[in-house]
Amino acid sequence: MKLVGLILFFLTFFSKLQSEGIYNAKSFQLKNGMKVVVVENKRAPVVSQMIWYNFGSGVEEKGKSGLAHFMEHLMFKGTKKFPDNYYSNFISRIGGSENAFTSYDYTAYYQIFPKYELEKIMQMEADRMVNLTLTEENVEIEKKVILEERFQRVESDPSAKLDESMRSILFPNHYYGTPIIGWRHEIENLTFTDVLKFYKKHYIPNNAVLVLSGDVEFEEVKKLSKKYFGRHKKGKVSFGMETRDPLIETSIKVEMSHPTVKQKIWKKFYRVDSYKKSIKKGLALDIGLKILASGSTSLLYESLVNKKKIFSAVGGYYQGLTKGEGNVYFYAIPNEEINLDEVDKIINDEMKIILNQGISEKRFEIEKKKYIFDSIYSRDGILNPAQSIGESLTIGFSLDDIENLNKKINEITIFDVKDALKSFQENKNFIIGGLKS
Amino acid sequence: MIIKILIFLFFLLTNHNVNSIDFEQLRTEKGINFWFVKDKSLPLISMSFSFKGGALLDPSGKEGATNLMVSLLDEGTENFKGNKLKLSLKENGTKISLSAEKEKIEGTFQVVSSQIQEGFWLLYESINKPLFNSEDITKVKKQIQASIKIDKSVVSTQASEKFNEIFFKDSLFSRNVKGTSESLKKISRNDIFKIHKESFTKNNLIIGVAGNIDSENAKKYIDYVFGELPSSKAKRETPPFNNLEKGKEFFEMETPQATIVFGQRGFGRKNKDYFAARVLNYVLGGGGFQSRLYKEVREKNGLVYSIYSYLMPYESDGVIIGGFQTRNKNVDETILKVKQEWKKMKNQGISANELKEAKTYYKGSFSRNFTSTISIATLLKVVQYYDLGKDYFANRSGIIDNLKLKEINSLASRIFDEKNLFFMIVGKRNM
Structure with a gap:
């Protein structure tokens, strides 16, 4: 498959990427x-x-x-x-x-x-x-x-x-x-x-x-x-236990105190739906969390690190490429002495404010574009393609799901993202952790 | 002037394996030299660059200044205030990464073809037009201070820090690139502007470019990004280290498993024996699952999960560094085994078969550098950085073929000396 010459017509480039x-x-x-x-x-x-x-x-x-x-x-x-x-x-x-x-x-x-x-x-x-x-x-x-x-x-x-x-x-x-x-x-x-x-x-x-x-x-x-490989006999597949976890109805905090720890860190892990449940919903949550919490351009970072100066870092990300439930990880490094509950409250309150104000169309478009650009980068090298195809297939997706990812990205609307963040906000299946000396 | 050179990636006895690639040595209108490979397989462009100088030249008492300056480059520029720069990077499929190292500042830049103008504009802004706002300085200082605390909490990072501190004694190489919590406090906004001006000069710059762009455009964009930088006569060289520590030191930390970092003097990349030393180290502790250290310490005795050694070349000199982790009670036994392997290397060198396998490894592995545009660009840069010469690609196989067992083993007896090794142990003493 030759791509040479494509850049000469980069107007047609995106549509071509999608169809191919x-x-x-x-x-x-x-x-x-x-x-x-x-x-x-x-x-x-x-x-x-x-x-x-x-x-x-x-x-x-x-x-x-x-x-x-x-x-x-x-x-x-x-x-x-x-x-x-x-x-x-x-x-x-x-x-x-x-x-x-x-x-x-x-x-x-x-x-x-x-x-x-x-x-x-x-x-x-x-x-x-x-x-x-x-x-x-x-x-x-x-x-x-x-x-x-x-x-x-x-x-x-x-x-x-x-x-x-x-x-x-x-x-x-x-x-x-x-x-x-x-x-x-x-x-x-x-x-x-x-x-x-x-x-x-x-x-x-x-x-x-x-x-x-x-x-x-x-x-x-x-x-x-x-x-x-063809000479090997087919075997009998035995699956792992397909158990599900109960809803978490208590509030759980775990602390690790250790003398070598010099910097306090706050963490929060969530159980969430994976891509297997719905690729579309997974992508919407991923985009939403990227806007909300990924890297130093995120809305949480802008407010809590840059403006209010409460944390020296805060962030979170979605890991949904799983056979069972997926995860969301959040972390924060407070500038001053703050207890675990207080950190949680600060982040929750901020999330509420952000979601009430609404996410801008511009932010949403930037994250969507980034997905498309990343798919170009993912072909630069030979291990990357094998890695992402292999991982997705073993989790249970089809080759078509992988090849057509950009098409799915383009189908996602800002309303999907808002819905995903709203149900994330209501999610009670989480646990809070603290690392301290 | 364009000089076209045919690079022979690797020669192998079977003729269908010979591979070649075109690379050009280019010079821009503003006098910036760079090496270039045109690769149209994907709609993207990659650039890798270094500025000689680096963190060890930070003024005394203000250690960490270069790292702080570099960390501030994406915080806001004349035309992209606040987080606009970072958002524009995302929006334009552009990646910029800049990092301070001991003797250089390293940079990579990648952009998708459709956003080429915007991408280079963003790079131009972050190199030439940073604002260094006081508020951002305070924020980034806090972040670096937090990361210094985290480094001190982790046994493995603590071990390398302590190793550098003691092994390199009074030389600048004993410093931490990040500085200390205290030294960061003393760095002013003016200091940062000064470091910025001194660090980014045209004469200290080395560039490799690969990707979907023609040479005329590459020249144009490089002039655009780097052409306004000042020229400076000042040589940005770190004074070499003199004596290195020997023996062993212990630092107590509450941990069930100790980390050990060890080392002795090696030599610089420009040394004519460098490749020979590389082959010796490959056999000793470099070659993945094949090295003597791996086989003896992990495979036969199960004392560690990982153990390795590598050559660390600096501008004027170099060191051989190694490391492993093992349960506190096994530290002495494992150190003894490392010393034995060191001694064996000194006294017996390597076998004819080990040399043969190392040679085929180095010949075969080179083509892996050509699998992505960023690794091609980086290779082009590294060859220039160490002055290996434009013929390096063509000569490399010959350099490897010419390594003779007798000479290589005589080199082994000269460089490896277990009495010169220094071991830094970070762990808990056995009760």
């Missing part, structure tokens, strides 16, 4: 149920491969928290055909880079490498989906590594501990309340058998989406996917 889709990705499905998506981009002779498994910590059994993330680490331990760290070593040798990450709803692995090694990389990725060889020693040493990771990310960071505690209360009944990395005492008790069981049960082709982005040909990818 953002990434112009091509896709197909293998007989065993695995999806494959290709985004061609020939700028440099480089490819990025991402494999997205549509499960994360959400499929763990009760009491086995951290298992999905543990498994992600162990996926680097080698297979019979490519033992030990042959795969990682190979990637380094050819000048590539790689990593992996686990979330509540998905687990993903990626490699960026010179295009002439496409076949070998696809072969090795396919191989480790089903042929991993693990020893008890691998598992025991890796457990120590993961505990160090937990200590690094959470135990030695009071702010992260507060977040973890707030989420566990905000989601008392859903897996979003359990940390992805796992509770310390449960990580300590994970066994070799737990790991093997988890691997066999979940690492199956019909749980996976393969995304290749960069200097590749669709037909070539099709051929190689059939050859290497």
Whole structure:
């Protein structure tokens, strides 16, 4: 797909973008149920491969928290055909880079490498989906590594501990309340058998989406996917527990006091509807919160930081790309000593004033335009497209949803945004947190 | 004058892998030089630039002045008062990022093609016409002071700060770019104007541009944005550090896991042995999941989640820095392992196979710089910043091929010395 020359006619540019889709990705499905998506981009002779498994910590059994993330680490331990760290070593040798990450709803692995090694990389990725060889020693040493990771990310960071505690209360009944990395005492008790069981049960082709982005040909990818991933048998998909959380009817405040904390921070987490419930409503809430609380141009910042000088920073954002409920995070750093309730009141009062005055058409148009511009930036690079396509597909959206995002943005009206903010304002499913010394 | 040079990204034995890209060395009417790659694959333009100088040249007692000045550049300008500048950036698909570093001010600028005039106007305003309102100064000072407090609350940032403070002893390199809460109080509005004038001069400027624009327009816009800046004879160079601390120091913090930052002298990017040192470090602690430190400390012993080392080149000298986190009780054992690896590197160097794999890594990884317009622009800038020469792209493969095992191992025995290492430990002593 060539875009050269488009700028000469930038009057037609926006309409063209909308009709053509953002990434112009091509896709197909293998007989065993695995999806494959290709985004061609020939700028440099480089490819990025991402494999997205549509499960994360959400499929763990009760009491086995951290298992999905543990498994992600162990996926680097080698297979019979490519033992030990042959795969990682190979990637380094050819000048590539790689990593992996686990979330509540998905687990993903990626490699960026010179295009002439496409076949070998696809072969090795396919191989480790089903042929991993693990020893008890691998598992025991890796457990120590993961505990160090937990200590690094959470135990030695009071702010992260507060977040973890707030989420566990905000989601008392859903897996979003359990940390992805796992509770310390449960990580300590994970066994070799737990790991093997988890691997066999979940690492199956019909749980996976393969995304290749960069200097590749669709037909070539099709051929190689059939050859290497196509030989794996379809498995039985087991879903995580589909539990819902009760309404929060009490007012909940959590405080983390720690001697190393030198700066007080106020936080507030909300449970809100996700994009899955309605893309349109999700986008309206996102736009509304961007106007209200995102960055130093937001209405809250203008009033509470610039004019009234109560905070040195205040902000918030929506995270709605989730299988279950989404979240909104708010934070504030007060200039003076103010208690948690007082901070909450100041922000609520300000929100009321802003919403009563109404949001200007101009602000609304700026945020909409920004979405369209961002979709141009998102194609500059090869990992970005694979990342946003992979994430959206594993959450449960279609390729069309992603390609036509700009069209949906243009359909949103200022009334949608006002409605979204109004119901957000009435939302009682939140928890307030404070970090102090 | 336009000089067209064919860049060979990487040579590999199989001929279909040879890749080339056109880059131009350009000079504007007002005498500003820059490197340029035309790339029409997307309707956007990216620019990466540096002003030599930076935070270490802040006047004594007013540390943090450069960082404060840079942080104020998007707060309001002559034609975009209050938050108009930031709103216009959003409205015009333009991104500007400016940051103060030790020896330079770094900037990136990106704009979508349809908003090119507006985008460059916004960059012009923020570089040339900042207002530095007293009210904004007070606000941004408070924000930086809050971020200094947050840095002090976090074990890992506290560890790097303490490391710099002690390792670099009395040299300017021991300073924190952000300054201190006290030094920020002493910076006046006049100081900020002065720093602004001194920092942004034509002769200290280095630029790389990539994207959907032709060379004549690129020249025109660069003159527009930077052409009014003063020329200055003053060399903006930081005096080099002399002695570096050795041994170890401990700083007590209430935490179950300690952060350790360590280092020793390395050398500057212009040193002829730089690439060889880079290869040695790649084997020791640089190469992702492949380095000796990673394998020994994480994979075999499970003592850490991450461990690394890297070369930090400065203008006239450089250092090798490393770091890891481990439970308080494992600190001594892990430090010992790092020292052993250091000693092994000094005494035995690397193997023929390790050299071979490092060479193919550096050849293969270079093309990753060409996957986005901003990474192309940044590469063009970095090559100029370190005076690597216009032939660098063509010569790079040759530099790598010419590294010989014997020479590289003799270099290893000269640079790596576990007795010169300094370890900063921030954690809680074992009871």
